[in-house]
Amino acid sequence: MTKRKIGMWLYQNGGGDKIQKKIIKQLKDRDIETIANLNLRDAIAKNDHIIYDIDNSNIKLDKLDLFFSYNAGEQTPYQTFLYKALNKVIPMINSYEAFELTEDKFQTSFFLRQHGINTADYKLCHRDDVHRLSDVMKKWKKMVYKPTDGWGGIGLTKIENEEALDMLIPFLNQVNLKYFYVEKFIDYDNTDYRIDIVDGKFVGCYGRKAAKGHWKTNVTSGGSVFLREPNDEIIELAKKVTKLTGLDIAGVDIIYDRKKEEYVVLEINGIPAFATPEQEKMGLDFNNKKIELIVDLIDKKTKNKGLYK
Structure with missing residues (x-):
């Protein structure tokens, strides 16, 4: 049997470099080779191939068994353009269709409302x-x-x-x-739930809280992370919207509307971050489970490559 080979582009900050090493090791244990740090910015499309030059060796990306794209902070229009092309010939995590849908807040809200999901x-x-x-x-x-x-x-x-x-x-x-x-604007308590889902399975949950006097819960906007247990309703809601949007990996942001007394899906992120080393120290311990589920997913998709074209 030909050895499976995948490409991976995973963010390196916030402990991402260590996460990548763990994923590569577990994939190697399953006899899956990984080309890491594969940034489509450095690839070119030529005739019937998308080529990536590494160590003077031209790799035909369209011949890989899978491409795993997981870097929100460094995306460019050129990369996503090639992402779309590759998606037509090899399995992707996430698929371009799911990525494109959830990158657009209007398209996501419109789609979810059509399926009876509460959004703003x-x-x-x-x-x-x-x-x-x-x-x-x-x-x-x-x-x-x-x-x-x-x-x-x-x-x-x-x-x-x-x-x-x-x-x-x-x-x-x-x-x-x-x-x-x-x-x-939804009347809520300035906190949210971030639910991580991989391959339809619940990975973990944490809460985010806006800084005093502010309303944005995003960490990059001054919010902070805290330990938070979800109830069954929240977990099932996160699983449902992940399945609807077609994401293999998702981070679903949910808030509670105090006026309507119902949970609302605020956003869906196709590249939810792993817990940082600092967050792990405070008790967020879902990284290993998330890595195992991602490795299982890659294993499954590369074994059944023809089903995902």
């Missing part, structure tokens, strides 16, 4: 209809402007009154956006 009320406006935001503001009282792509809370702007909206609109007109996406 939203409005998508054409750039020439920005005046409609004033009518939305009068109805909702408070709302959040969100770029439809991006991560870590970057670009999120809370709008609490007409004056704040009047200040935002000139900015939106200047940045040449094609459309504007806003969500109704």
Whole structure:
């Protein structure tokens, strides 16, 4: 039997380098070879192959048994363009279709609402209809402007009154956006649940809390992580939306709407971070389980490569 070979591009900060070594070791134990740090930025497409030059050896990426892309912070349009092409000929984790869906907040919310999942009320406006935001503001009282792509809370702007909206609109007109996406601000306790799912299985959960006087729970926006146990309803909700979106690996952000008294899916992340060394010290101990499930998933997909094309 020909030895299986995969490509991997996993973030290296926050303990990612150590996580990568563990994954590679476990894959090696299963006789799966890994080409690590495979950044599609350095690949070129030529005729019928996508080629990556490493140590003067041109590797045909389209001949790999699988490509595992897990680096949110360094993505570029060129990389995702090749990601889409590779997805048509080899198995990917995550698939490009699932990646593309969950990278777009509007598309995700629209899709989930079509399947009966609670998300924040939203409005998508054409750039020439920005005046409609004033009518939305009068109805909702408070709302959040969100770029439809991006991560870590970057670009999120809370709008609490007409004056704040009047200040935002000139900015939106200047940045040449094609459309504007806003969500109704949900009355919650400034904490959330982050549920990690791999291959349909529950991996772990933790909570995030906004800094005092702020509302964003994202760590990159000043929020902090704390230990938090989920109930069965939250776990099943996370599993359901992961399956619906087609993600192999997902981090599902859930908050509790105090006014409607229901859980709301706030966001789905296809590249949820592993616990950092500091977070492991405070008790977040799901990394090993997550690694094992990812290795099992890669093993399964590479054994059944033809089923995933």
